[in-house]
Amino acid sequence: MIEILRQHIVTRLGKNIDQIDLVLSKFKPIETKRNEQLLSQGEVCKHVYFIAKGCLQVYVYDQDMNENTRDLIIEDNWCTELMSFGSGQPASENIRTVEPSQLLAIDRKGFQEMMETVPQFDKVYKQILEASYANSVYRINTFVALSALDRIKWLMQNRPTLMTRLSSKLIASYLGINKDVFSRLKAQL
Amino acid sequence: MIEILRQHIVTRLGKNIDQIDLVLSKFKPIETKRNEQLLSQGEVCKHVYFIAKGCLQVYVYDQDMNENTRDLIIEDNWCTELMSFGSGQPASENIRTVEPSQLLAIDRKGFQEMMETVPQFDKVYKQILEASYANSVYRINTFVALSALDRIKWLMQNRPTLMTRLSSKLIASYLGINKDVFSRLKAQL
DNA sequence: AAAGAATGATGACAAAAGTCTACAATTTAA
DNA sequence: TTAAATTGTAGACTTTTGTCATCATTCTTT
Numbered sequence: 001m002i003e004i005l006r007q008h009i010v011t012r013l014g015k016n017i018d019q020i021d022l023v024l025s026k027f028k029p030i031e032t033k034r035n036e037q038l039l040s041q042g043e044v045c046k047h048v049y050f051i052a053k054g055c056l057q058v059y060v061y062d063q064d065m066n067e068n069t070r071d072l073i074i075e076d077n078w079c080t081e082l083m084s085f086g087s088g089q090p091a092s093e094n095i096r097t098v099e100p101s102q103l104l105a106i107d108r109k110g111f112q113e114m115m116e117t118v119p120q121f122d123k124v125y126k127q128i129l130e131a132s133y134a135n136s137v138y139r140i141n142t143f144v145a146l147s148a149l150d151r152i153k154w155l156m157q158n159r160p161t162l163m164t165r166l167s168s169k170l171i172a173s174y175l176g177i178n179k180d181v182f183s184r185l186k187a188q189l
Numbered sequence: 190m191i192e193i194l195r196q197h198i199v200t201r202l203g204k205n206i207d208q209i210d211l212v213l214s215k216f217k218p219i220e221t222k223r224n225e226q227l228l229s230q231g232e233v234c235k236h237v238y239f240i241a242k243g244c245l246q247v248y249v250y251d252q253d254m255n256e257n258t259r260d261l262i263i264e265d266n267w268c269t270e271l272m273s274f275g276s277g278q279p280a281s282e283n284i285r286t287v288e289p290s291q292l293l294a295i296d297r298k299g300f301q302e303m304m305e306t307v308p309q310f311d312k313v314y315k316q317i318l319e320a321s322y323a324n325s326v327y328r329i330n331t332f333v334a335l336s337a338l339d340r341i342k343w344l345m346q347n348r349p350t351l352m353t354r355l356s357s358k359l360i361a362s363y364l365g366i367n368k369d370v371f372s373r374l375k376a377q378l
Numbered sequence: 379a380a381a382g383a384a385t386g387a388t389g390a391c392a393a394a395a396g397t398c399t400a401c402a403a404t405t406t407a408a
Numbered sequence: 409t410t411a412a413a414t415t416g417t418a419g420a421c422t423t424t425t426g427t428c429a430t431c432a433t434t435c436t437t438t
Binding site: 060140144 | 335
């Protein structure tokens, strides 16, 4: 499992990283079933997860306790509640697995040590941040500019794997559409 | 004008930055009227702007050529189209001033020099990225979890200055609500 | 293999949001 | 300072989206 992370780092920083094994040793492998809770709002987010395999859902509750999906993240990506992880304040979001997953978790201490002792890792962190931000930007633009139907089309165009891989319920929640409406709109295509 | 940026950096990095004047010298001051176009989609985004005074709108067009606002950014903040600025690819977003503004612009060359010669600035960049990302996360959550009316309430709670300072048309577009609907919902409060 | 739970589709209806028009009020630019 | 343009509000109407109930189907779990 750790080899997948090694590969992820190598493709971003090149092969000759002195302390790559030191870095890797700071990650703890976790095997999960589906629907395992990794973070609940109110708790402090203690880890950053690298997803070697599987899929995580980041979600929030509304007044009616419906679950609304802020992000769906698949393998070869990172997941955390950054604000809580960075500040130590309680998280406002929840995270769970939606598939049996293989994760590599690093805690705050490990993360900070890594950033200090392996300056290059700072670069990886920046890349992760930039990618996450870019993702958010596109996502916001779909919400301000597109109707429900067009958001569905957008997802099919831009993240076709998500559409086929995950349940309609999840996808609808990710798109900010009621699941019944999603079902109807899909039929229209 | 440059003093405002100096202050911005000092509060983030502390007073004893060796080369702060070198950094500041790389920024070009720009005075704008309102409604000045800083970037049009298709162009490459060549600058990062620090807003010393005023307000910028980042927006995209939909099929009907309506303008949809991805972000509204006021003084003491940064604005750019990061993906285009970073990659040199054509921008997918537009940027204009919505108020007469005082901006400090740095181009790619200046930016890269800065990151290399003043390693501390890298930290500022990271902070900007993190803040922008955090912002986006909250914003996405308002879209997946809240109705139009609740998004209005959210904005009044969390960014009350925006509400009073900018036109209803802009705010409606920022919230992803039709301007007529926005007018009606506001009356309901 | 079977019971139970979750999922996805559908119809009927309700509520929310969007469109269009008109008009007064305000702002902008000549 | 005025003419022109933009903005904000309102009513009547349409479309989109949400809700609820039902039912067949598929997954899960025992």
